[in-house]
Amino acid sequence: MTFRDLLSESGVVVVAGSGGVGKTSSAAAVAIGAATQLDRKVLVMTIDPARRLADSLGLDSVGNHPVEVDLTRVAATSNGRLHAVMLDTKQSWDELVSRHAPDAKTSEKIFRNPLYRSITERFVQSHDYIAMERLYSFHKEGDFDLIVIDTPPAAHAVDFLEAPSRMADFFDSKLLKFLVAPSRSTWMSVTSKPFLQIADRLLGRNLLEEMSEFFTLLESMRPGFIERAMEVQRLLAAETTSFVTVTTLEPAPRAEAMALMEELARRGLHSRGLVLNRLLPSYLTSVSAIDAARSVGHDSAETARRVGETSVALKGKEELVEQVLNELSANFDRFASLARHENEQRRGLESASLAVAAVPWFESDLHDVEGLLRLSEKIWQ
Amino acid sequence: MTPLLRRKLVVVTGKGGTGKTTIAAALAKLAAQQGSRVLLCEIDKTGDVARCFDSTYLGFEPREVEPGLFVMSMDTEKALQEYLQLNLKLPFVLRMGPFSKAFDFVATAAPGVREILTMGKLCWDVKREFYDIVIVDAPSTGHVIAQLASADSIGELVSVGPLVGQTAWMREILRDPNRTGVVVTTTPEETPVSETLDLVTSLRVDTGSPLAAVVVNRVLPELFVRDEIAVFDELEANRMLLEGMEGFVAHDSDAIFDAAVLASTLRRTQVEHMDRLQQIDLPLVFVPQSFGDGSPSSVLSEASLSLAAELDQ
Numbered sequence: 001m002t003f004r005d006l007l008s009e010s011g012v013v014v015v016a017g018s019g020g021v022g023k024t025s026s027a028a029a030v031a032i033g034a035a036t037q038l039d040r041k042v043l044v045m046t047i048d049p050a051r052r053l054a055d056s057l058g059l060d061s062v063g064n065h066p067v068e069v070d071l072t073r074v075a076a077t078s079n080g081r082l083h084a085v086m087l088d089t090k091q092s093w094d095e096l097v098s099r100h101a102p103d104a105k106t107s108e109k110i111f112r113n114p115l116y117r118s119i120t121e122r123f124v125q126s127h128d129y130i131a132m133e134r135l136y137s138f139h140k141e142g143d144f145d146l147i148v149i150d151t152p153p154a155a156h157a158v159d160f161l162e163a164p165s166r167m168a169d170f171f172d173s174k175l176l177k178f179l180v181a182p183s184r185s186t187w188m189s190v191t192s193k194p195f196l197q198i199a200d201r202l203l204g205r206n207l208l209e210e211m212s213e214f215f216t217l218l219e220s221m222r223p224g225f226i227e228r229a230m231e232v233q234r235l236l237a238a239e240t241t242s243f244v245t246v247t248t249l250e251p252a253p254r255a256e257a258m259a260l261m262e263e264l265a266r267r268g269l270h271s272r273g274l275v276l277n278r279l280l281p282s283y284l285t286s287v288s289a290i291d292a293a294r295s296v297g298h299d300s301a302e303t304a305r306r307v308g309e310t311s312v313a314l315k316g317k318e319e320l321v322e323q324v325l326n327e328l329s330a331n332f333d334r335f336a337s338l339a340r341h342e343n344e345q346r347r348g349l350e351s352a353s354l355a356v357a358a359v360p361w362f363e364s365d366l367h368d369v370e371g372l373l374r375l376s377e378k379i380w381q
Numbered sequence: 382m383t384p385l386l387r388r389k390l391v392v393v394t395g396k397g398g399t400g401k402t403t404i405a406a407a408l409a410k411l412a413a414q415q416g417s418r419v420l421l422c423e424i425d426k427t428g429d430v431a432r433c434f435d436s437t438y439l440g441f442e443p444r445e446v447e448p449g450l451f452v453m454s455m456d457t458e459k460a461l462q463e464y465l466q467l468n469l470k471l472p473f474v475l476r477m478g479p480f481s482k483a484f485d486f487v488a489t490a491a492p493g494v495r496e497i498l499t500m501g502k503l504c505w506d507v508k509r510e511f512y513d514i515v516i517v518d519a520p521s522t523g524h525v526i527a528q529l530a531s532a533d534s535i536g537e538l539v540s541v542g543p544l545v546g547q548t549a550w551m552r553e554i555l556r557d558p559n560r561t562g563v564v565v566t567t568t569p570e571e572t573p574v575s576e577t578l579d580l581v582t583s584l585r586v587d588t589g590s591p592l593a594a595v596v597v598n599r600v601l602p603e604l605f606v607r608d609e610i611a612v613f614d615e616l617e618a619n620r621m622l623l624e625g626m627e628g629f630v631a632h633d634s635d636a637i638f639d640a641a642v643l644a645s646t647l648r649r650t651q652v653e654h655m656d657r658l659q660q661i662d663l664p665l666v667f668v669p670q671s672f673g674d675g676s677p678s679s680v681l682s683e684a685s686l687s688l689a690a691e692l693d694q
Contacts, residue, residue, distance in 0.1 A: 019521065020398025020573070153397060153521075251675070252429065253398060281643065283636035293637050296628035303626045311622055313615050320612045324605065328613075329628075331604055332640045334672040341675040361647070 001355045003379050006272050007034045010242040012139060012147050012235065013273075016160065016260055017246035018253040019153030022277040022359075025375060026246045027150035028057065028084075030275075032369070033376030034146050035080035036071060042080065043138060046150040047087040047131050056368045057084045064091050064134070074373050083144070090117075092130045100224030106217055115214045127152040128163035136232045158263045161236075164229040237269055244273035244355075249345040258349060273355045275379060276346065281360060284339035289332070297329025357381070383559040385593050385692060386412045389507045390554065392517045392590070394525040394580070395566030396573045400598035400684075403677075404566045404668070405518040406433035407684035411692075413450040414685075417513035420506055424499060424528070426454045430518050433677045451512070457495045460502040496528045497548070504551040507560070529555060529563070529588040555590050562593030567658070569597055569651035574658060581661050595663050596688075597655060599670045601648045604641060617642065666691045 007013065007030065015027040024046055031044035043066055044057075054060070057069050066083035094111070101107035110116050128151070135149050151160045235241060243264050247257035257274075264271040283289055296303070304322035308315050350356050357379040385391060386408065393405040402423070409421040420443055423430040431438040431454075434446040441459040443451035506515050519525045555561055563584060567577040577595060584592060605613045616622065617638055623629040628637070658665055668687050673679040 018397060020396055248398075250398070251677070252402075281639070283632075284640060286633070286636060289633045289636040292628040292630065292633035293640075294628070296637060299627035303623070303628075306626060307616075307622060311615075311619070314612065317608075317612055320608055321616070324609050324612045324616065327604060327609070328637055328641050331644050332637050335640050335644065337672050344675075361643075 001272060001353065003030070003033070003273060003355045003357060004037070006242055006244075006355045007040075007146065008038055009240065010146060010272075011240040012135065012149070012238070012242070014135075014149050014151065014236070014241065014243045015246060016151045016243060018256040021246050021248045021253050022275075023153075023246045024150050025372070026244075026275045026277065026359075026379070027148050029372050029375035029379055030244065031084075031146075031148040032069075032071070032082055032372050033380055034148070035082040036075040036078045036373065036376070037080075037380060039079040040145040041083075041143070042146045042148065043083045043085065043144040044148045044150070045085050045087060045131070045135065045138070047089070047127055047152045054086065056372060064088055064095070066138075069369065071369070074369050085138075087127075087130060087134055089127055089130050092134060093126075096130075096133065097221070100221035100228075102220050106220055110214070110217050113214045113217065128160040129166075131160065132164050132232045132236070133228065136228065136235055139235060158260050161263065161267065161269075164232040164236075237267075239270070242270050242272040244275060245271065246275040246277060247349075248278045249276060249342040251345065254345045254349065261349075271354070273357070274349060275357045275359060276349075277359045278361045279358050280335065280339040280342055284332075284336050285343060290336050293329050293332035293336070296332075297326050300325035300329070383562075385562050385564070386415065386417070386514065388514065388562045388593075389560040390503065390515050390517070391562050391564060391593070392519050392525070392529070393564045393566060394519040395521060395596075396576045396580075397521045399566045399568045399573050400668075401521065401566045402429045402518050403433065403680055403684050404564070404596050404598065404688070405516055406430055406681055407668075407688050408564070409450055409516045410447065410681060410685040411689055412514050412516070413447055417449065418511070419450045420512040420515045421450060421452045421518070422455060422503065422515065423453075423518040424455045424520050425518075426456070428454070430454070433681045435678055455499055455502070457498040460498045464498070464501060464505075496530075500528055500551060500555070501548075504554050507554055508550070525584075529584070529590045552589070555588075558591035558593075561591055563590050564594050564596055565592070566596045566598055568599050569654040571654060574654045577658065578661065581663065592663055594666050595658060595661060596666045596668060597658065598668045598684075600655075600667045601644065601651055601670050603648060604644050613641065 013030060015023055015030065017023045027046060028044055031042045034040050035042045064085065064087065066085040069082040069084055071078065071080070071082055097110050098107050101110065131149060131152060135147060138144065138147055245257050245260055245264075247253045261271045261274075300322045303325055304318040307321050308318040314321055359375065359378045391408060393401055393408065395401045395404075405423075406421065409419045412419045421430060426439060428437060428439045431444075431446065431452050434450070434452065436444070436446050436452070438444050438446070438452060439454050441453055441456040443453040445451050503515055503517060506512055519528060565577055565580060565584075567573045581592060581595070584590060620629075620634060620638060623634065628634075655665075655667075666688065668684055668691075671680045671683045673683060
């Protein structure tokens with residue numbers, strides 16, 4: 001499969017991977033490629049952009065509403081269009097609450113509860129849930145042929161997959177019922193007393209009361225949240241939803257990428273693409289080049305002498321020439337070693353069913369739309 | 382100013398992918414080699430820290446992986462259990478099952494609970510002085526602010542209860558430059574350096590924790606120095622000169638020169654980003670790129686050797 005195939009046949013592309021591997025740039029590059037090469041109307045969603053990326057896309061403010069990226073400078077003949085949106089978790093939660101609450105009074109109460117802000121900001125999966133939720137709502141609105149979503153960085157790249165089901169579980173759980181009305185919960189009655197004792201002594205009655213009120217309010221929104229969570233799960237599993245894993249070949253991100261792709265397969269989700277970033281050039285693994293570099297070092301004294309005979313500019317500098325030749329040799333050896341490890345890391349990641357893009361070192365730091373386009377060309381090759 | 386490895390608590394943080402875990406482990410190795418009894422703790426339960434020592438251990442109980450070097454993974458629920466047993470003399474009720482789930486949700490919902498339990502556990506290990514030094518592989522960037530500020534901010538929402546009263550002693554440790562030091566790791570690349578500059582500002586503004594140093598990881602060597610540069614430029618511009626001489630045949634010749642140009646360009650870009658770090662008023666420690674076999678333990682050995690030289694300890 002090629003990226004061209006992947007992008008023409010998908011309605012949603014989820015870009016995942018560890019932090020620090022160039023995920024956000026890759027998502028933007030994939031999106032810009034689909035817009036310019038396939039003439040599609042594309043939306044790229046990012047929740048954690050580097051400032052530079054935002055600048056390069058022409059986004060200067062965080063907001064939930066898509067902004068069009070000017071492509072005329074780079075692809076005047078294309079009919080494709082690119083919009084970008086940077087998700088604001090806080091705003092998104094407010095909109096979610098307003099949508100699901102039974103009435104304005106309830107949403108007001110929630111907004112005023114001191115725990116609301118902290119729960120929605122610090123809840124570990126909060127960004128992930130919002131990203132998935134917003135993906136679903138843009139998809140449903142149907143304004144775009146393709147949505148490319150950049151996932152938030154997390155300790156484990158697979159975390160974002162859990163978010164919708166955790167939300168559904170949470171609302172459906174006996175625990176929520178317990179938190180709402182501990183005295184009436186029979187399930188927890190055996191253990192509830194010590195737990196409450198401890199919580200009370202540690203945290204104070206105030207906090208427990210606030211939590212109880214908050215979860216009572218939240219309960220009224222349960223049907224909406226659960227249904228939504230199910231719909232998001234369905235969208236992620238759809239045939240037209242493709243997952244693209246981004247990684248470098250350093251051991252830690254590579255292991256995360258491997259675990260992610262295995263998890264995707266295990267869940268029956270469509271892992272169709274792999275972007276390998278910051279690769280070293282292939283000449284570093286050429287056997288003849290490695291041998292040649294060795295002999296350069298081995299015979300540097302003799303070569304330096306001959307250079308002194310044939311070059312006017314370098315006559316008299318034989319010692320320096322020898323040093324330079326030795327350094328050329330040592331440098332090649334060092335980088336060849338890095339490239340060898342890189343190739344070892346690569347094995348096991350690639351497979352016949354994946355569209356693989358190998359992106360050399362350099363294309364990763366991007367400053368503008370032209371840079372993103374260059375990166376997307378690497379992905380298309 | 383107390384030298385870094387003579388302090389009691391060193392918190393290592395930084396953007397994901399900059400070698401934070403390696404540096405934390407290297408500092409621990411160095412401290413152990415100097416005769417200290419070291420507790421090396423990872424906050425995110427990944428097992429990466431133990432892997433640096435060829436171990437697959439992922440437990441809360443410290444395990445000795447090298448003489449005097451103990452590793453552990455933070456588990457806030459177990460930290461709470463330990464706290465309760467030690468301080469509140471409450472019955473041992475906290476096995477798995479219902480309490481686990483209840484704790485999980487409360488800890489997630491109530492702000493700062495996980496953070497305070499984490500910092501409390503670490504400060505407790507500092508206080509009891511079983512270890513000479515506690516080194517922490519902290520979450521990257523954003524989360525670490527919450528960790529270090531937890532002793533201050535817990536009071537905002539939790540107005541009553543012994544937990545608040547318990548935090549003054551933690552604040553004392555966390556703010557004392559003779560006992561605590563925060564180390565920020567980065568690589569000499571655009572986004573990591575930008576985030577480092579932001580993180581240092583946040584740490585200074587939002588927490589009282591003393592910043593000790595910025596460790597710049599994976600620094601490439603300067604390929605040519607002084608007069609060598611002109612000679613290289615001359616050879617590179619006139620590659621034909623070497624044609625036919627030992628090692629310099631066609632494609633291979635180009636590969637060898639291109640590799641040198643690549644190395645120089647990469648190094649030059651790195652230098653630009655390292656220069657941006659000069660604006661922070663903190664010691665910069667440089668750790669070279671490892672060119673060895675790439676295994677966690679060899680990378681670790683190299684890192685601790687260069688840290689030893691740089692920290693002059």
